[in-house]
Amino acid sequence: MALERSDVEKVAHLARLKIEENDIPEYTRNLTSILELVNQMQAVDIEGTDPLAHPLDATQRLRHDEVTESDQREHFQQNAPAKEAGLFLVPKVIE
């Protein structure tokens, strides 16, 4: 089941990943061989087997809806590439 160049371009768009034009053939080959590897799974009969998400089948804990953290906006925004007045700056979205 060989992937086409267009499949890789579509997936890259879904992942919001700009891949270099001349890397596309390599990624197409890599992805095809990875998918061939994982297609070994398709022959296995897993009828009646439940999926395993947590190795000890633990479920998500619930907690009381209480405020536990203090506001540290400035501290956390120190790593922001662009900010102003406590807001993250991005290119204009609405014309």
Add this chain to the structure above:
Amino acid sequence: MHNKTIAELAKGLADGEFSSVELTRHFLGRIDALDSQYNSFITVTPEQALAQAEAADATRAAGNAKTLTGIPIAHKDIFCTNGVLTTCASKMLSNFIAPYDATVVEKFNATGMVSLGKTNMDEFAMGSSNENSFFGAVKNPWDTNAVPGGSSGGSAAAVAARLAPGATGTDTGGSIRQPAAFCGITGLKPTYGRVSRWGMIAYASSLDQGGPMARTAEDCALLLNEMAGFDPKDSTSLKKAVPDYTADLNQPLSGLRIGLPKEYFGKELSAEMSEAIMAAVKEFEKLGATVQEISLPNTMLAIPSYYIIAPAEASSNLSRFDGVRYGYRCDNPENLEDLYKRSRGEGFGKEVQRRILVGTYALSEGYYDAYYRKAQRIRRLIQQDFLNAFNEVDLIMGPTTPTAAFDLGSNTDDPVQMYMEDIYTLAVNLAGLPGISVPAGLINGRPVGLQILAGHFKESQLLNAAHQFQTATNWHQLAPNAGQ
């Protein structure tokens, strides 16, 4: 001092043979003098380390020292360290100063341990050779033409070269055990949920687990005592009391039942590796254990199952790196979509991009059941194999890796071939089991690791077996020339 184990260093500190400041200066001096050969550290933090060492000495003078107070350690650069660069070996985070400490780091700090710095790794923990680092490959201290393994390759190399007496690592598919094997040290991957993942940059959340890397099983037990425990900040952390992991180290092994999976001794295993592992198993027989062949019939399915689950979870986890709130941002984005796409395209390396693409494909519309769901079902079959085996035996043993460390640059053309390197380690993460790799010989001067597996939460049993093996053998005491 650098040839002493953590247990010996702790005794030296307690007996007043040396201070934590002297110890810390000694290791900082070795990093400064020797690490240009190995590239095992991304960031060294001498000022912070010396301040922590001074504080540790003061705590000791006041009579409040705990076992590990004043012991220096290195952290894999996947653990967030407050105020210190935390890169995950990626260009994406090459400017990221963590604004908080990971729970594991906080626990080590609270006990008065000293952080020497942050170790190199495969970018976002994706790799088996440490060649996928934005900061360059790490070299194996036993042979600088060889890889140290990955993804915790910097931690393994730093411990092997005696640049740190111990280090933290993380293991998603073998990333503690495989580099420990390649570098001739001891590395423990705990049961999933045993060590908090909070502040540990996520790769595949249902598989990731932090653990200790050191020269001996006893040292790993001492470190795990500090790392383990329930954390309300990690939603998959488990509420279970933490035993003293050193308590059972000296239990005799008579009557211990060891299983050797026939699938782990197939044709992909080199003759030299098979010989070394069987010699190690013989030692356990001498210690009173019995050995039997077992079967883990779904072993080969671990690779396809893992290489869907891990990339799928990674593609979701790594969607947070968008160039907006922190991390790398491309120059002059034309619009928001261009900002996302170019920041991620320029910020992530090739292996990370490959796994994001595979994971996105596997989770995309129409493929979810055929890939992710199917892989999770196979995951249960793999776990069931282990649970069945543990009805018959106490521990499972085999090689950690099919071969000793391979040469730098030898495996990178074909990602699928590289994935095969992880055949013995991946299934353990899928099943959520604890596993340890202990030094068990040399092949052409490169170390070999014996992997020991136990049932969920049986870390004490693993450490007991590993410690008894290390009492009977001296493989763990061999040092690369760098260690002299």
